[in-house]
Amino acid sequence: MKNESRWDAVRRDFPMHPAEVYLAGFWISTPPQSVRDAIAEFREDLDLCAGRSLMRNQSRLVQESTSALSAFLGVGLDEVAITSSATEGLTLLYGGLSLEPGSEILISEHDHYSMVSAARKAAARTGCAIRTMRLYENGEANTPERLIEGVRAAITTRTRVLGLTWVHSCTGVKLPVREICRNLEQGKREGRVPKDLLIILDATHGVGAVNARIGDLGVDLAAASCHKWLNGPRGTGFICGRRAELERLSDVIPTYGSNTVARVMGMEIHGADNPAERLTPGGFKAFEHRWAIGPAIRYMASLGMETIEDRLTELSRYLKDGLAALPGVHVITPHQPELSAGLVCIDIDGHTAEEASVALAARQVIALSGPYKRSHLRFSPFIYNSFEELDRAIAAVGAISRPRR
Numbered sequence: 001m002k003n004e005s006r007w008d009a010v011r012r013d014f015p016m017h018p019a020e021v022y023l024a025g026f027w028i029s030t031p032p033q034s035v036r037d038a039i040a041e042f043r044e045d046l047d048l049c050a051g052r053s054l055m056r057n058q059s060r061l062v063q064e065s066t067s068a069l070s071a072f073l074g075v076g077l078d079e080v081a082i083t084s085s086a087t088e089g090l091t092l093l094y095g096g097l098s099l100e101p102g103s104e105i106l107i108s109e110h111d112h113y114s115m116v117s118a119a120r121k122a123a124a125r126t127g128c129a130i131r132t133m134r135l136y137e138n139g140e141a142n143t144p145e146r147l148i149e150g151v152r153a154a155i156t157t158r159t160r161v162l163g164l165t166w167v168h169s170c171t172g173v174k175l176p177v178r179e180i181c182r183n184l185e186q187g188k189r190e191g192r193v194p195k196d197l198l199i200i201l202d203a204t205h206g207v208g209a210v211n212a213r214i215g216d217l218g219v220d221l222a223a224a225s226c227h228k229w230l231n232g233p234r235g236t237g238f239i240c241g242r243r244a245e246l247e248r249l250s251d252v253i254p255t256y257g258s259n260t261v262a263r264v265m266g267m268e269i270h271g272a273d274n275p276a277e278r279l280t281p282g283g284f285k286a287f288e289h290r291w292a293i294g295p296a297i298r299y300m301a302s303l304g305m306e307t308i309e310d311r312l313t314e315l316s317r318y319l320k321d322g323l324a325a326l327p328g329v330h331v332i333t334p335h336q337p338e339l340s341a342g343l344v345c346i347d348i349d350g351h352t353a354e355e356a357s358v359a360l361a362a363r364q365v366i367a368l369s370g371p372y373k374r375s376h377l378r379f380s381p382f383i384y385n386s387f388e389e390l391d392r393a394i395a396a397v398g399a400i401s402r403p404r405r
Helices: 004-012 033-048 050-073 086-095 113-126 144-154 177-189 243-248 258-265 275-279 287-291 293-303 305-324 353-362 387-401
Strands: 080-083 104-108 129-133 159-165 198-202 221-225 237-241 329-331 344-348 377-379
Touching: 033 050, 033 287, 033 293, 050 080, 050 237, 050 287, 050 293, 080 086, 080 275, 086 113, 086 198, 086 221, 086 237, 104 113, 113 129, 113 159, 129 144, 144 159, 144 177, 159 177, 177 198, 237 243, 237 275, 243 275, 287 293, 293 305, 305 329, 305 344, 305 387, 329 387, 344 387, 353 377, 353 387
Parallel strands: 104 129, 104 159, 159 198, 198 221
Antiparallel strands: 080 237, 221 237, 329 344, 344 377
């Protein structure tokens, strides 16, 4: 708990309700003041004269947001596209796949509904099969080696798409994605893994929480939101990936990219095609939010991802230890930093996750259940939280976990 003065200053960047302990940023976070100010400035400019504002700002500010994402993610400018959410992004990635009947998509039972739904729709559209693997029974009982081998063992000669989730929002388990990808690359060289295997990553709960760039993980395609761990504007997200794989995808939603519009409408094409631009959904958006992605990324970069990850590890460990000491409380998320990020999931004897969430909200602690067959109560301590707030959360859980008399 050293140098809390620095984190006091960070907390002042996030004006939030002083009576509430907000531990649900994994669901939707709150932007820092600098991002709120940027959104307000852009909105005022749009309101004064929307047409002039779009003519003056749209191309320039979208380029700034894209450039910020490109540098932060470790991908090229033509390898990242802005979306509205991870759900939209996963829909674009799976919806753009070309697969043969007889091939298969492999996902896991730990993936979010959005991944499962997008994969199922792709299977129905292409006539390929879809198979679901189970990587563990108990999140706390995992090891990196077991997870790596579990993924490798589930792949067959028919597997053409592997869907991975960086951090499972059902349990808080963090997959060793880089090591999984290295293992699979070795398998390809040895002929044990199909050479054309495509890896799609749901990076939602890793980006902004884990000190690793998506471009360095070894995946082919990825999607995430900006309004969770990146503390970005609401209703923003991205897809990214290797240029060659982006070029193979069909576009699902008509884009407003100039070359695509020109090609469809029979007009003159200028410059080289950009696969990310072609995959960017068109239509009129909350422009002021998309334009403010750049300031959000710059804020995170100013703190440094190594510093942020260390802080999350410190806070989540403190929360896990405090919750684990309570009678009737069972911590589901692994304690080891190599297998967890910011999410902390628990069970409370005698309470469903939904009941516990409601009971905590009555005590001004915001934690949530999840859309899973087996739902756990989920917390996400982040850079705007203090140890005092975690103590309040632990005390509130203790109050509802005590045996009824």
